[in-house]
Structures are given as structure tokens and as C-alpha cells.
Amino acid sequence: MVVLKAKIIDIITGEKSIVLNEEDAKNLMLKLNDRVRLNRCDVSTTGICESIVCFTEITKTLVNPGEIGIYRDILKDFPIKDGENIEVNPAPTPLSVEYIKKKMKGKTLTKSEINQIIKDVVSYSLSQIEIAAFLMAEEYVGMNMDEIENLTRAIAENGNIIDFEEPVVDKHSIGGVPGNKVSLLIVPIVASAGLKIPKTSSRAITSPSGTADTMEVLAPVNFSAGELKRILKKTGGFIVWGGSLNIAPADDIFIRIEHVLSIDPLSQMLASIMAKKLAMNIKTLVLDIPVGRGAKVENFDEARKIANQFIELGNRLDIRVRCGITYGGQPVGHTVGPALEAKEALETLMGNGPKSLIEKSTALAGMLFEMTGLTTKGGGQDMAKEILRSGKAYQKMKEIIEAQGGNPNIKPDEIPLGDKRYVVVAPTDGYISSISNSAINAIARAAGAPIDKGAGVKLYAKMGYAVKKGDPIIEIYAERSTKLKEAIDLISRNPPFMIEGMLLEEVPGF
């Protein structure tokens, strides 16, 4: 053990690392990327001691012997001050590494082993490679329902729990379909009927807009747990970003690594979604499972299997779950991108929206009405449609926008959209035979979404529409001309739609 003086290094690295002078590293017998445990005791004020495990980096000059370089990544969980004395010890490999290897070998993990893994994930004691190994083992080896239940409880319990002290319902989509702004309709419809629906949502990771990005066009989405309790009491519903609430924080770490690996193990998806519901004390949940080409789930049989697993897991966790298998083979509604989607949702609430968006939103909202006994089986969607038609849902959305600090009187046309635009027209007469989810996503992201809120894609035609040569099919919106150009460049490489009979390519070209 040695005591070293902290020297803050103003870099965010993406890992929990510290920097030692090579002399100190040698004395501690630490090699590059070995683990160390840092201890600090706040003697002057609280007397509390904290500790954190980090990975070692080495310098000859940037940090002197007797000092320890601390990157900014560490300060959030371990608020060291510059010049503070820190105890530094070589740290053993955490126990959970053994459990990850056990899973890699195809064995079943116990409750306490799974809990230790999640504890070590959340405390950043595992390296990204070790977490990747755990996720790959889940993907290749799989988990049984006992393990999934234990994983779900561990993810929920190793994070904050929010108790709204009254029965709350929720709607969740497993994702994978562009333009899925249905939460902006479902939350006000459901809250209008007197149910409490505290909707936390995510920002886009690989898509052009997450529900939180879309709602943020209309109102702030970043609140503390206490503020959310007050808003829910007042309005019966909200649509906020879940990321700052420290609910199921392991999930955020897993999602980043799943994204790099392009995997989404079923056990992890079940546990991640249900852990967040457990932590929010949700008792009634409707789960949207979009199915179709280019969606996360490509066929009905698989969707049914997933649905049954969610229902079984829900039973074990005392959460009533019903799943809605919906069509996910093309974008929902006609818009993709934060501002475009917020505008379309608002228009729909005001009585002027596309049928597909209305049908999907009211079907899912209606399931919640039936599950909570507000109406009998089969009456839910009609009830939801009536709430939407009557304008009650729009009034409720204005209350929610106001409670979240936005302008409740905003008109759809006042929402700023990117003014750099480009229209792609039909190259021939015919019927639209496919719209590519992945190409639409890529074009909207290239145009600047979700960072540029006004960027995105508007669809003038969807599958099965009859079009004539020269008809507009999609319009690209961007805030910057460089981004518009990038999006246009993508179209030829990755066509976003097909027209039956369209010439795809001439070989050889000119």
C-alpha cells in the first residue's frame, strides 16, 4: 500500500483508469492495465471512507513519483479533490470474473453469483472486455428463467428504486422501428382516463430519435425522482429521460457494450426492460413487440416466444404483462427525427394524424384500459380512440408539457424543422414494394438526427402506395448543408425504398 497525492487530469476516457509514475508502478508491482483499489477517507467532514477499483496507466513524466493521475470519469462516483491523499493498493481480480468464466463454460449461475456480477459492473470493477465476455456468454450459452429472474432483480436492486405510492401502469416497446412516437400519444390518452403512467424513456443510441429526444422538442425531460413524483400527482403522466435517475444503472453500461458488439442477448433484453419496471414499481405493463423485415424481431413465431417469456418473467416479479405484437416492417407514421416526430404526434393529438399511428397508439393504450378493468375485454381501443377524438388527450398533453416546463400552447407549425431540404422522387410508375428501416435510419442520422433536432426524414408514400414517376417519396431535412449532402450521398448506396418494376442498376454502367 502507498499513499499518493491526487492530480486531476482533465480528460474523459470512457474507462475507469488512473495514471501512475512508472517508479510507483514498479514498486507496487503493477503492470499496464492492472487493477488498483483507491481508498479515500473524508476525515474533515463525514469521516466516511470510500473505495473504487480502477485500471492502471503508466507515465514517466506527466505524473511524478508520489502522485496519482485521476481522469474525470472517476470524479462522478469518487469525488477526489486535486492534491488530496489517496491510498493505493494493487487490487485482486474481482470474484465476479470467476462467475463470468463459469457462465462462459456453459454453467448455470446462482442468485448470489449474478448479484456479484451486477454489483461489480455498477461499481466499475470489471473491464469492458470482461463485461463483453459476460454478454457474449449470454448470447451463446443463454440463461434459464431462474437466472433471468435473478439478473432482473440484481439489475433493479443495484440502483435507485422509485416508489410512486400508488398503482402505476406503463407501456414499453422492445424497439427497432423508426418513427415510433406512439408514447407521445399513449401517455396522454392513458392519463386522461385516470390511470397513472410515469413514462421514462431513453435517448437514441443507434436510431435517429429516442422517445426522450422527441419529447425534448416540446419540453425539458431531465428531472429528479422527487420532481417526477410531484408531476405525476398533478398530471397522472409524464414523458421524461430515464438516464439521470440512476434506475438500473447496470443496463446503461450493458447497452453501450451491446451496441459495440451488435448483440442483444434475449436474456439481457428481458432483464433490462423488466428491471427498469421493477425499479419504478410498475404493476401493469403493455409491451409492444414490433415484427417485420428490418425490425428487431423478424417473424411471428419468434415474437410469440419472446412475448411468453416476458409474461412468465412478469409473473415471477409480480408485474402483470400483456404483449402487443405490432407491424414493424416500415417506419410508424410518416416522420423520423426528433422535431418531425414531435410535430406529427402533436398534429395527431389535435385530430389530424395518420391512421397507422392512431391505430397503433390506441390499440396499445386500450390494452391498459382492459387490464386495469376500466373497460371490458374488446372495448379498450374504442375507449382510447374516443379519448383521442374528444380532444381530452390533447388537453392532457398540454398539461404534461406545462408540468415539464415546456410551452403548452405550441402549434405544430411553430416547431422548428431543418431548412436544408431535399426531395427524392419516384424514378418510375409503380407500387412501393418496400421501405427499408435501416436505410431510413441511416439517412436520418446522416442528416444530423438526433443531435440536430430539426433533422430527419419525411415519408410521402409507404408500402403499397401507388406512385407516378416524379412523385415525391421521401424528403430529407437537415440543419446544416454538409449533413444534407452526407444524407443525399447515402441514398444511392443504400436505397430507402423499392418500386415494383424499378430498374435497380444498369450493368455495365456508362
Place this chain on the structure above:
Amino acid sequence: MVVLKAKIIDIITGEKSIVLNEEDAKNLMLKLNDRVRLNRCDVSTTGICESIVCFTEITKTLVNPGEIGIYRDILKDFPIKDGENIEVNPAPTPLSVEYIKKKMKGKTLTKSEINQIIKDVVSYSLSQIEIAAFLMAEEYVGMNMDEIENLTRAIAENGNIIDFEEPVVDKHSIGGVPGNKVSLLIVPIVASAGLKIPKTSSRAITSPSGTADTMEVLAPVNFSAGELKRILKKTGGFIVWGGSLNIAPADDIFIRIEHVLSIDPLSQMLASIMAKKLAMNIKTLVLDIPVGRGAKVENFDEARKIANQFIELGNRLDIRVRCGITYGGQPVGHTVGPALEAKEALETLMGNGPKSLIEKSTALAGMLFEMTGLTTKGGGQDMAKEILRSGKAYQKMKEIIEAQGGNPNIKPDEIPLGDKRYVVVAPTDGYISSISNSAINAIARAAGAPIDKGAGVKLYAKMGYAVKKGDPIIEIYAERSTKLKEAIDLISRNPPFMIEGMLLEEVPGF
């Protein structure tokens, strides 16, 4: 694209990362850990342009807008000077990421796909997580022999090739047994018979001593390819560290990550070993496969399967391979640790060594004599024993030590050993029923090996020896008392030997 001024940051991080000011990152639309390509053109001298892909880290103050922070990790392959102008572009995800995902999904990879993966590994275009995903896919999905051949060729070709311009032979162990100093005997025996044996070896990663660490006790082991050619001409053999020759550099990167994951996919082991032989233009190879409890391979059937795969891969690569399946259930000889092993090897060359070490070394050397036609089938080991007995092998070793810059006249007793020592005695009469490879490794490492050359373990008794209560069984050597204490502490937690009839534990204790 922007041009930024390089600012060297004196830290070794273990990853290829650069640091941008958050303003520049925002303008380039780069998020934490996104890929960037750096370009530099050496206009003043060679006019050559180079480029490298790195991962982005972010700072508010440590690097100003207009600057780019460069960690030391990058300088080896991309020797930027402080203040130099560097072109910086956001970089797309490398193509090989798609191929890794293809393998993860269980598909077979083509030659060009495998080559692209290795190219991107060597150029550090892949993150550690992506490389981990590739290795995990090899472990779980496996590779067929076509893929293994292509992987072997790709690893060899994406690195330096050394051609000694005459037929060269080699001996290699797949590893896993402590104290395996046989190369220090085999190389001089084989070279004494007129064969050319250019032995490159590795340093310890998880073991207490690699062959390179052991040889370094007697002579320097770090040479350029040109120096090795001259040494081989003169002596017919050498024992050096392969790490600085840039032979099969992908392998070094894979090994580091395999170590973190504790996996050793068979396809990767085959390709790694044979790629290095291909790059050294080895035409005749004896492969040592130790089998036994606590070795890498635990049973004969598995060892035979692995042997056949090496032989088939050798056929495809035009390398004649014979495998020797040897006993690996306890350490080879009586010593573990660099100086102790070098001493034991030297004593054996001088005519005073343990039988197990002599038998193993001469058996493997003899196989090379038979394969190259120096003797007929069955006569190899006798020929090797005669070379050893006659003192010719010792004379050859002196030549090799001298050619590598060491003292050829060193006596075994002049090799410095750790002077902090501790003897573990038999707690009871009986027969030694097991010696634990992993416990011996752990104790020797805790004692300071391989960093402290004089640290290690000496065995006074091995499996089957009859011992009396109080007889010395193992002696621990250390250079520092703190390390000796650590090693002693390990013994009770992880007993290195068992005596039949020994009381293991009293329950309940006092």
C-alpha cells in the same frame, strides 16, 4: 476534416486513443470513443504519408481547441512530433467489424475476410471489445480447417518474415507446465548435430518464467532480424525473445486479450503457433503437447486430436510436424523461476541434471534427428543423449551464450538466486500424491518471478517420492522479504503438494 496541432501526452494507456477538446469533437460530430483517422505527411524528408485509426477521448482544458492530444502508445507506429500538424477525420467502422459479426452468427469466413480482420487488428483499427468478440466467436462457434489455414497465413503475412536462406528446424511447446526449461537443452543438442534451430520464445504472461526470461539470466535475448541471421550462421542455434521482431504481431494482441478472457480457442492456438513458424520459414517442427492434471490439455484423447490438427495444418503450410505428447501433470525438473531454471539447465548440460528433464529434452531433440534423416526411426533419443553426455551440447551452449553477448564461462553456482528463503517441510510421513502446477505457479509469482529473476521455487520431492515428517519438500526463493511473505501466505490457502494420508484440515478447528 480538420488540421490539429499534436500535443504529446506522456501516458501509456494500453489502447490507441487520442484526446480532443470538446469543441473540436462537437464540430467533427465525434462522441467519446468514436473512431478517428489521423493522417500525417512527412513533407520535409521522405514525402511519405501515413495514417492510423484511433479512439476519441474528450477534454475541456488539457488540450486546447486546435490541438490533438497524442498518447505514447501511438508513437511507436506513428511517430508524430510535438507541435506537428495532423489531419483528423471521423473514421467509419472498419469493414472487418462486419466480418466479426458474421463469425459471431456462426458463418464461415472467406480468406479475404479473415485477412481484413488481421490487417485491422495489426493496425489497431479494432477496439479491444471487438477483438474480444472475434476470439469469443472462435471459442463458441469454432473454425474449420480452411479458416484456420487462412487465419494462420493472414497472421504470418501481416508481420515481418525472416528468411534464414537455409533449412531450419524448431521445437515448440503449447505450454501450460511450470519449469519447462527444455529449450535450453534442446537447442544446443540439436545445433551440435549440425541442424539450424533459430528458437524464438516468449516472456512469461501468466507463468513464473518464459523461455526468454530464463535464457536472459545467461545472455541478452533482444536482437534484430539481421543480428539473428549472423548468430545462426555462426552457432547454428540461438534462444531469443521473439517479441521485438514484429513476427506475427497480431498474435501478441490476441494473447493479451485471451489472457483477460481466460480463453484459448483451439483455432487461435493452432494459427498463432503455426503463423510464427511460417514467418520464420521453419520447415521441420516438433511440437510438445504436455498432458496431465493442471496442464493445458488434461487427457490423451484431446491431446491426440490437437496433434492431428497441427499435423494437418502443417501439411497445408508445407511444414512437417511431429507431435510429442509428454507428461505435464507436475513441473518439469526441480525448479521454477528464471535464475533457478537457468541454473538447472546449465547443470544438466554439464552432466548433473534430473532424469525427467534429460528424458524429455532428448526425446524431443531426437524426434528432430529422425525427421531430418540424421538417424533412423528409433535412434533419435540415443543420439541426443550421446551428444548431451559427451559435453558437445554444453560446448555449443557456451558458443550460443557468447554469440548472444553473455558470459560463456559462467558456473551454475555463480548465477545469483534470491537470498530470502523459506523451506516447506512434510507435515507427516508418506508418499507425495500430487504436486499442483497452478499452486507452484502462484507461489513462484508471488515470490516475485519473473520480474525478480532470482525468485522462484525449488522442489526437493516430486510425485511418488517417499518422504518423512520434517523432510524439506519445496523451498521458496525471493529477492525481497515482502514478496517472500506473500508467497508463504499463499501456501496455506493453496497447498502446492499432497501427501497420501496427510490430514488436510480439522473440523471444527480449535
